Amino acid sequence: MSLPIRPAALLTRAEEAYRARRWAEALAHAEAGLAAPGDLRSALLRYKALALIRLGRADEAEELLTELMVEAPDGAFMAEVAAAMAG
Numbered sequence: 001m002s003l004p005i006r007p008a009a010l011l012t013r014a015e016e017a018y019r020a021r022r023w024a025e026a027l028a029h030a031e032a033g034l035a036a037p038g039d040l041r042s043a044l045l046r047y048k049a050l051a052l053i054r055l056g057r058a059d060e061a062e063e064l065l066t067e068l069m070v071e072a073p074d075g076a077f078m079a080e081v082a083a084a085m086a087g
């Protein structure tokens with residue numbers, strides 16, 4: 001039996017997949033990380049939202065972006081979101 005993958009490892013995988021333009025893979029890793037207990041919710045939400053945008057599913061990302069604005073009011077991630085939306 002295999003051990004569950006930790007959210008930190010899933011976050012790393014989501015980030016690596018996103019940077020490599022493997023949007024569906026990034027989304028899958030972010031969703032798996034969000035399903036596991038841990039304190040990386042904001043970072044995982046960020047990659048989930050970015051992957052959804054890149055997959056042409058911006059409408060699904062909208063609610064996540066609203067959550068992120070509440071969790072990370074400095075909006076540091078918004079520049080990356082704008083770049084993703086621009087293509």
